[in-house]
Amino acid sequence: MHSFPNIRPLGGQVPVSDLTVSVYRIPTDTPESDSTFKWTHTTLVLAEIEGGGKHGIGYTYGSPAVATFIDKMLKPLLGGADVMNIPETAGLLTAAVRNEGNCGVAAMALSAVDSALWDLKAKVLGLSLSDLLGKVRPEMQLYGSGGFTSYTIDRLQEQLGKWAQAGFRGVKMKVGRRPQEDERRVRAARDAVGGHAALFVDANGAYHAREALEKAEQFAQYGVSWFEEPVPAADLKGLQFIRTRVPPSMRIAAGEYGYNLPYFDAMLQAGAVDVLQADATRCGGITGFLKAGYLCEARQLPFSSHCAPALHLPAALALPSFCVAEYFYDHVRIEKMFFDGVPEPANGMLRPDPGRPGLGLELKRADAGKYAL
Numbered sequence: 001m002h003s004f005p006n007i008r009p010l011g012g013q014v015p016v017s018d019l020t021v022s023v024y025r026i027p028t029d030t031p032e033s034d035s036t037f038k039w040t041h042t043t044l045v046l047a048e049i050e051g052g053g054k055h056g057i058g059y060t061y062g063s064p065a066v067a068t069f070i071d072k073m074l075k076p077l078l079g080g081a082d083v084m085n086i087p088e089t090a091g092l093l094t095a096a097v098r099n100e101g102n103c104g105v106a107a108m109a110l111s112a113v114d115s116a117l118w119d120l121k122a123k124v125l126g127l128s129l130s131d132l133l134g135k136v137r138p139e140m141q142l143y144g145s146g147g148f149t150s151y152t153i154d155r156l157q158e159q160l161g162k163w164a165q166a167g168f169r170g171v172k173m174k175v176g177r178r179p180q181e182d183e184r185r186v187r188a189a190r191d192a193v194g195g196h197a198a199l200f201v202d203a204n205g206a207y208h209a210r211e212a213l214e215k216a217e218q219f220a221q222y223g224v225s226w227f228e229e230p231v232p233a234a235d236l237k238g239l240q241f242i243r244t245r246v247p248p249s250m251r252i253a254a255g256e257y258g259y260n261l262p263y264f265d266a267m268l269q270a271g272a273v274d275v276l277q278a279d280a281t282r283c284g285g286i287t288g289f290l291k292a293g294y295l296c297e298a299r300q301l302p303f304s305s306h307c308a309p310a311l312h313l314p315a316a317l318a319l320p321s322f323c324v325a326e327y328f329y330d331h332v333r334i335e336k337m338f339f340d341g342v343p344e345p346a347n348g349m350l351r352p353d354p355g356r357p358g359l360g361l362e363l364k365r366a367d368a369g370k371y372a373l
């Protein structure tokens with residue numbers, strides 16, 4: 001048998017020795033809204049896992065109930081779990097929450113823990129997570145995302161215009177809170193970004209199907225090339241109806257509320273989207289996000305990440321189906337406030353630092369502590 005003396009053997013037992021969970025409530029810089037929701041703060045739930053003398057972090061954006069769920073339901077199961085065997089651990093945790101349902105609070109809790117395990121495993125091996133997962137590309141393309149319906153036209157133009165000037169190839173704004181104002185706001189956004197960036201809109205499920213079709217024609221006049229959740233994402237027939245009738249230059253996108261693989265599979269089977277979105281802080285962490293990306297690869301459909309750009313970077317680089325990541329205003333702000341090592345975009349692209357192990361993020365404990373609940 002040949003030996004490979006320079007390679008650390010995988011599969012060695014590296015037991016989880018501790019898990020702690022904390023919750024932070026971070027005010028937005030101004031009150032924000034989309035078509036169907038208003039918010040003045042964001043809640044971040046952070047899972048920290050110890051093992052092999054290292055420290056892994058994972059997080060999700062959800063209610064404090066997620067933290068309680070991690071502490072009461074998942075922590076007792078994790079003691080001694082092998083950091084090197086994440087599929088085994090993820091399977092055990094998923095089976096354990098059968099009666100709570102593999103969605104919502106339970107799925108967000110699983111997601112934070114899964115991401116923390118991947119961060120920890122990479123740190124134990126002394127690798128960046130992007131090197132552990134492997135890459136099909138060196139950097140991740142971004143689109144700037146904000147354009148809230150609470151913004152004035154001036155603020156909307158300033159934010160989107162700044163991203164376009166910085167080299168982002170796409171920007172996204174919210175529509176649908178006051179449908180009669182959509183056209184004026186979309187026109188203003190196009191004026192702000194000119195021909196430099198693709199213009200995306202997100203209706204967060206505001207319209208019914210026929211209304212969405214009318215809106216698609218209206219938005220197409222301003223070169224909108226991505227129409228996200230024109231109807232509620234649960235309405236797969238409605239999405240399919242719209243997708244097959246909009247101009248060919250317009251993509252229908254949805255999937256951010258996907259918590260598990262059967263959800264994404266149903267969306268793809270229904271022909272509901274041109275671009276599938278998934279959020280690793282909801283859909284089972286790095287593990288669930290990779291699986292959703294492979295579903296897209298099988299169908300030759302582009303795959304995109306929702307929110308939390310720093311967390312998605314390593315997995316996005318590993319997926320052939322991946323096209324573009326959402327550089328979401330609120331989460332970019334929070335990631336920079338909370339973590340050292342957050343990569344800075346260059347010309348609309350994000351590149352990992354191979355010298356930083358794991359996700360490359362270190363919690364700024366004193367800064368984060370100001371927002372602890």
Ligand SMILES: [Mg+2]
Binds near residue numbers: 202228229
């Ligand atoms: Mg959205």
